[in-house]
Amino acid sequence: xxxxxxxxxxxxxxxxxxxxxxxxxxxxxxxxxxxxxxxxxxxxxxxxxxxxxxxxxxxxxxxxxxxxxxxxxxxxxxxxxxxxxxxxxxxxxxxxxxxxxxxxxxxxxxxxxxxxxxxxxxxxxxxxxxxxxxxxxxxxxxxxxxxxxxxxxxxxxxxxxxxxxxxxxxxxxxxxxxxxxxxxxxxxxxxxxxxxxxxxxxxxxxxxxxxxxxxxxxxxxxxxxxxxxxxxxxxxxxxxxxxxxxxxxxxxxxxxxxxxxxxxxxxxxxxxxxxxxxxxxxxxxxxxxxxxxxxxxxxxxxxxxxxxxxxxxxxxxxxxxxxxxxxxxxxxxxxxxxxxxxxxxxxxxxxxxxxxxxxxxxxxxxxxxxxxxxxxxxxxxxxxxxxxxxxxxxxxxxxxxxxxxxxxxxxxxxxxxxxxxxxxxxxxxxxxxxxxxxxxxxxxxxxxxxxxxxxxxxxxxxxxxxxxxxxxxxxxxxxxxxxxxxxxxxxxxxxxxxxxxxxxxxxxxxxxxxxxxxxxxxxxxxxxxxxxxxxxxxxxxxxxxxxxxxxxxxxxxxxxxxxxxxxxxxxxxxxxxxxxxxxxxxxxxxxxxxxxxxxxxxxxxxxxxxxxxxxxxxxxxxxxxxxxxxxxxxxxxxxxxx
Numbered sequence: 001x002x003x004x005x006x007x008x009x010x011x012x013x014x015x016x017x018x019x020x021x022x023x024x025x026x027x028x029x030x031x032x033x034x035x036x037x038x039x040x041x042x043x044x045x046x047x048x049x050x051x052x053x054x055x056x057x058x059x060x061x062x063x064x065x066x067x068x069x070x071x072x073x074x075x076x077x078x079x080x081x082x083x084x085x086x087x088x089x090x091x092x093x094x095x096x097x098x099x100x101x102x103x104x105x106x107x108x109x110x111x112x113x114x115x116x117x118x119x120x121x122x123x124x125x126x127x128x129x130x131x132x133x134x135x136x137x138x139x140x141x142x143x144x145x146x147x148x149x150x151x152x153x154x155x156x157x158x159x160x161x162x163x164x165x166x167x168x169x170x171x172x173x174x175x176x177x178x179x180x181x182x183x184x185x186x187x188x189x190x191x192x193x194x195x196x197x198x199x200x201x202x203x204x205x206x207x208x209x210x211x212x213x214x215x216x217x218x219x220x221x222x223x224x225x226x227x228x229x230x231x232x233x234x235x236x237x238x239x240x241x242x243x244x245x246x247x248x249x250x251x252x253x254x255x256x257x258x259x260x261x262x263x264x265x266x267x268x269x270x271x272x273x274x275x276x277x278x279x280x281x282x283x284x285x286x287x288x289x290x291x292x293x294x295x296x297x298x299x300x301x302x303x304x305x306x307x308x309x310x311x312x313x314x315x316x317x318x319x320x321x322x323x324x325x326x327x328x329x330x331x332x333x334x335x336x337x338x339x340x341x342x343x344x345x346x347x348x349x350x351x352x353x354x355x356x357x358x359x360x361x362x363x364x365x366x367x368x369x370x371x372x373x374x375x376x377x378x379x380x381x382x383x384x385x386x387x388x389x390x391x392x393x394x395x396x397x398x399x400x401x402x403x404x405x406x407x408x409x410x411x412x413x414x415x416x417x418x419x420x421x422x423x424x425x426x427x428x429x430x431x432x433x434x435x436x437x438x439x440x441x442x443x444x445x446x447x448x449x450x451x452x453x454x455x456x457x458x459x460x461x462x463x464x465x466x467x468x469x470x471x472x473x474x475x476x477x478x479x480x481x482x483x484x485x486x487x488x489x490x491x492x493x494x495x496x497x498x499x500x501x502x503x504x505x506x507x508x509x510x511x512x513x514x515x516x517x518x519x520x521x522x523x524x525x526x527x528x529x530x531x532x533x534x535x536x537x538x539x540x541x542x543x544x545x546x547x548x549x550x551x552x553x554x555x556x557x558x559x560x561x562x563x564x565x566x567x568x569x570x571x572x573x574x575x576x577x578x579x580x581x582x583x584x585x586x587x588x589x590x591x592x593x594x595x596x597x598x599x600x601x602x603x604x605x606x607x608x609x610x611x612x613x614x615x616x617x618x619x620x621x622x623x624x625x626x627x628x629x630x631x632x633x634x635x636x637x638x639x640x641x642x
Contacts, residue, residue, distance in 0.1 A: 111557040112405035114155045121556050122148045124611040134615045136543065136552060136622070143549035215353035216309035217284045220316050222351070224278060224288040224295075225458050227320050286460055294319045310357030310366070317354075351501075352429045375427030382511075384423030386582040388415045390487065390510040393569065397483055397562060404561035408479035408554055409472060411506045420581075428508075430501040434494035438641035449539045452503055469503030470547055473539055476505040477532075478554040482562060483507075484530035485617060486569070486600055490517035492531040493634040494641055514573070514584040514593055524630040532621040533631075543622070552618060559614040566601035570594055 111118050122144055128134055129141030137144075279286030281299050291299070298315040301307045307315070350358075356373040360366035391412055398410040414426040437443055437451070444450050452473070456465035483489065490512040498506040517523035540548040562569075574594055577585040585593065602613055621627075634640040 110405040111561060113407070114151055114158060115405060117404075117560070118553075118557060119148070119151055120607065121553060121560070121611060122151065124608050125552065125556065125615065128612055128615060134612070134619060136615050136619045139543040140549035140552050143544075143546040144553070146546065147549065147553065212309055212353070214284070215351070216313055216357070217282060219313060219351040219353045221278075221285050221288055222458075223316060223320060224285070224291075227323070228289045292319055292323070308360075308367075309353070310360040313354055313357040314361055375429070377425040377427060378422075379425060380422050382423070383420055383581075383583065384415055384417040384425070385420070386513070386584060387423075387425070387510050388417050389576055389582065390513055391415050393487060393572065394483060396565075396569070396572070397479070400561050400565050401479065401558060404557070404564075406554065406557055406561060407475050408482075408558050409476040409504060410479050411476065411500075411504055413506075413508075428498055428500065428506055431498040431504075431506055432500075433508075434497050434499060435641045436495075437499060438494065447535045447538060448499070449535075452539065455501065455503075470539065470541075471550075472503040473505060474547060474551045475554060476503075477536060478551050478558060480505055480507045481530040481532065481555060481621070482558045486562060486597070487513050488515055488517075489513055489530075490523065490525045492525065493631060493638075495634075495638075497531070511583065515588075515596065516584050524626040524633065526626070528624040528626040528630075529617045529621050531627055532618070532624075533627060537622065552615070555618060556611050556614045560607065560610060563601050563603065563610060566598065566603055569601075570598055573597060 110116075111121070125137050126141060126144045126148065128137035129139075129144065132138050278288035278291050281291070281296065282303075295316055298307065298312055298319075302309065302312040352373075352375075359373055360371065363371070365371055394410060395412050398412065401408040401410065411428065413428055415423065416425075417423040432440075434448075444454065446453075452469045453466055456462050456469055459465035480489075484492065484507070489507060489510060491509065492507070496507065496509040498508060500506065512518060517525050537543060537548065540551055542548060574590065576582070577590040577593060580586065602610060605613060631640075631642045635642050
């Protein structure tokens with residue numbers, strides 16, 4: 001660079017040394033301003049822009065009037081050719097409608113369960129099914145019609161309940177939010193919609209993750225039930241019946257009435273106390289049966305705060321081990337070990353709460369405040385910078401789903417590249433690859449559906465638990481299917497797809513993206529938009545089921561939501577691909593990659609044609625020959641389970 005020297009007669013004032021925080025803030029602001037980095041947060045004050053804003057490319061997709069005219073950074077030509085103006089005008093109108101619906105908290109807008117755009121998607125799918133031009137739409141027609149009726153019913157109920165929050169009584173202070181919620185629930189109950197507010201909707205984030213105490217008690221509950229069934233205390237069928245409803249939990253009483261232990265631990269039962277049912281101590285342990293005095297006392301100490309969750313888990317494990325060692329029946333011990341393989345839930349092995357407790361007890365720092373356990377994979381001879389970039393795109397998709405009010409679930413994990421060929425990857429908790437899961441002795445032969453049924457068989461409400469697992473499966477599968485299509489995730493064998501204990505699907509290993517795949521142009525996956533096997537469809541009750549229709553609806557809504565931000569994704573890919581050494585960009589024409597990516601978003605189509613296109617993609621995925629052949633190839637060459 002050319003050096004400019006100041007004249008000698010000019011006095012130069014020495015600037016103070018800036019702080020690290022100030023430098024970081026300046027760098028961040030400069031990058032956002034000069035590179036036009038995306039920000040999908042919706043802010044009402046940024047809905048309009050002035051001429052002063054034209055000097056920057058801030059908030060690429062926030063301003064619909066500018067989004068369709070944003071030039072690529074490498075282009076010196078005019079922003080749009082005359083042949084593209086009609087398409088750009090159509091796209092701008094679509095994005096204006098979508099961004100106008102991004103007002104969070106207003107359920108009558110956007111793709112929320114009762115939103116206007118969700119209703120439009122349902123109508124288009126229903127009409128497509130009537131026409132019979134798409135087998136997916138035709139198969140889900142009846143379920144979509146039911147969803148439309150439910151949507152209208154829910155919207156009508158919401159309108160009826162609006163006066164609860166809006167009524168103002170003269171001379172009376174306005175009720176707080178909790179009081180209004182109680183009134184709304186009472187109104188919903190009077191209309192026969194007790195569960196209306198509990199629709200399981202969400203933004204696809206991990207905001208409803210179980211607490212550490214919940215994970216500890218869930219691990220204890222599984223250990224106790226497994227031990228009880230394996231010792232012959234009850235059959236699996238009887239256990240399912242006992243756990244079906246919390247109201248069936250056993251309450252033991254004596255001549256003086258029911259026993260009542262205070263959570264302060266002062267009235268903890270003596271060692272020789274009468275065994276007490278676990279559900280009487282904590283409702284999260286309902287159905288686990290009678291507890292030994294040692295376990296009772298450990299639970300009381302835990303509730304009093306004398307021992308932590310990890311110590312409680314170890315105490316329960318040692319008590320169960322003691323019971324096995326002192327058993328007078330060798331046959332009982334053998335049966336316990338044999339039946340351990342029966343549990344589909346235990347196909348995942350040691351639960352994360354158990355592992356955390358075990359390592360905390362063995363660590364000299366385990367009792368320090370803030371101590372935690374994080375699983376990591378340290379990799380070498382692998383460029384994780386590309387993985388990190390793809391994960392940033394995944395997190396951006398998660399934000400787009402959140403802004404649109406969609407329930408699609410995305411579970412990103414942390415990736416830290418430490419060099420061109422080294423890095424650290426965070427491990428997903430309570431999750432296992434489909435390959436590893438299928439090879440476990442407790443998996444069974446009934447496929448993923450049977451596995452989910454066995455996972456939820458001994459929950460307090462098995463039917464509802466299975467539906468929740470199905471819901472998580474559908475929402476996560478739809479989200480990763482969309483991203484697999486747009487960003488061309490390849491090498492999707494069962495070793496690169498995880499399933500966690502809640503039923504969520506998680507994709508990992510993004511070494512083949514944006515058009516590169518094992519086998520190059522001869523890859524078996526190149527003709528497959530995303531992986532959707534017969535086994536996955538079976539989990540969703542088949543193509544004609546309401547559960548599969550939910551997958552179709554979420555896929556179409558998600559397609560439109562990501563399509564509205566397509567230039568944001570194009571900008572990020574364009575900036576990253578410029579003279580990049582990433583395997584997915586190195587030696588390739590960046591313009592070709594961008595053109596092909598833009599074509600996958602189909603910004604030239606209106607809403608109706610976009611939905612029809614999304615339905616065709618799903619139909620192509622369900623009948624893909626390449627998916628089966630690639631899984632079979634991986635089985636023959638790598639031994640990966642199909």
